[in-house]
Amino acid sequence: DGGIMIIYILSCFMAGRIIGRKRKTKRFLWGIFIGVMYYFILFLAAFLVNDSVECVISDVVTSLMICSGSATLGGMLS
Numbered sequence: 001d002g003g004i005m006i007i008y009i010l011s012c013f014m015a016g017r018i019i020g021r022k023r024k025t026k027r028f029l030w031g032i033f034i035g036v037m038y039y040f041i042l043f044l045a046a047f048l049v050n051d052s053v054e055c056v057i058s059d060v061v062t063s064l065m066i067c068s069g070s071a072t073l074g075g076m077l078s
Contacts, residue, residue: 008063009070012038016074031075035068042067 015038016031023030042063 005066008038008042008066012067012071013074016071016076017078018074020075020078027075027078028072031072032068034075035071036064038071039064039067 012035015034019030019034020027043060
């Protein structure tokens with residue numbers, strides 16, 4: 001689980017940095033957008049693989065916060 005979270009953090013952070021460099025204004029909002037989109041792509045992929053949504057709501061909220069937070073940080077630091 002720790003390795004998966006590290007990959008989430010690094011990939012969202014780098015995506016936030018990339019979008020922050022491309023878009024010179026509103027880097028904070030672009031970072032949030034990229035993080036949320038990344039999370040929903042992961043959620044959709046998990047749903048398609050498992051054919052059901054069997055998850056604990058605290059895990060869903062935690063993953064969403066990690067993805068959006070690290071992408072936002074990446075966007076702000078770009």
